[in-house]
Amino acid sequence: MNDLFTYTLRLGDDALIAAQRTAEWIAAAPQLEEDVALGNIGLDQLGQARSLLQYAAEVEGAGRTEDDLAYFRDERDFLNLQLCELPNGDFGHAMARLLYFATYQHLLYEQLLGSADEILAGVAGKAVKEVAYHVDHATQWVLRLGDGTDESHRRMQAGLDALWPYTGEMFASDPLVQRLDVAVDPAGLEQEWVRRVTRVIDESTCERPTSAYQHSGGRDGKHTEHLGYLLAELQHVARSHPGATW
């Protein structure tokens, strides 16, 4: 398979699956302002997914569209990070995931801006501003929850701990990113990511998780059991009416 196609799909799938989870918060958030904010964030993620999947389809050159890629691929063909597909959990988990994921996306898009691939650089140029807001939003909440009440501190710590073992996968290098000169090798982002995330966690009075074990497999299409259900829901109407236009 074409390296550029696979690489673009990885980034697009991350954004698509993240958007699907973020959208689950709409009409279920702790306060109305948060329904609006998470709606914004989900829309940003979905917009990034659409640009990237459209581009992946174009690179592939097989006549597929963004919707073919989103709705008519099976679990094993999705290349997103497992971090993105895990169920939402409570609001502390949600903000832990957003802090981890958006900080990673921000570093990634900052570098991708300089890519020789004009489309990827263009997507990154728009997305980097969006994810800067996501990082800011997550940071504000991690501080409030970490340094709020005893209960919120406990829950924030639990969220940070539960998702930490899914962060290592973000920085895994492989021959594809090493070969593909328009790609960003994520291994180079890890140190700065740890620095940024640690600063927020320290200020929140929580403890940075130390678990050394890290899950992996998403980039090879090996997922948690949760992705299948997420996709069943996402895809079922489109698959029930193959060939239909919406």
Place this chain on the structure above:
Amino acid sequence: MDSFQATIDADGRIEPRDAMPEGYRKTLIRQIAQHAHSEIIGMQPEGNWISRAPSLRRKAILMAKVQDEAGHGLYLYAAAETLGVDRADLLDLLHSGKQKYSSIFNYPTLTWADIGAIGWLVDGAAIVNQVPLCRCSYGPYARAMVRVCKEESFHQRQGFEILHTLCNGTDAQKAMAQDALDRWWWPSLMMFGPPDAASTHSEQSMAWGIKRHSNDELRQRFVDMTVPQADVLGLRVPDDNLRYDEETGHYSFTEPDYEELYQVVKGNGPCNKQRLAHRVKAHEDGAWVREAAAAYAEKQAREQETAA
């Protein structure tokens, strides 16, 4: 109070600092709060389809729409707060069932076509109800409605477009669209409230310039606007008595079953319990988050004080 009546008589605007009769204030609080509650409960039947929207473009449009509704809720609660109440107290009244929201949201969204039908019919009916509110005598409510109506008319076009695509699609898609119209037509007519003869709040609200047209006038306006659009879609309005009257220039139509409306208002609609339970759960699940935010803000304020 003479100045209040003079302002009303001159078709002017009452502002939060102006003197107003207690009944006027209470009526507005009730109406604006119910309107705000309707926006946030209305997020549920449509939010029900975000995860399953059949294309990424439709998913994005629907997410933006449901998000707009949260925004409408926010500025309507803010408008109510200008009358001396708190959003938190109004939410408590919603959660305890003491204040209502629009009955239409107690019907289920069963297929993707329902998202089109809600946009076209429910937002269409809401616009007919709300456009006159842009001239409501209470300034903050009137101004909030200007913005709400702009976004609602955008939503209505999107709903129509969903159905238009379905009606030009496969047989199954077209059947889905017709089924949605069959189910949403009557509840949409009920959105204008009971017939004029049975409407309890109308007369005083008209005198105060809160309401500008009667329920039956607005219902007629909605039917006249909607039937030609159904023709464009190639869908059949489920009313055997629907006729265009050349002389009056209006459609004659069958009145909806108001007994059903009263039952839904009383809490016996298909989704009353589900909608309220979902709202209460979101609120209760979020209590620790709101408490944490308040505690954190207090700590920050204390620290700033100490620093100063």
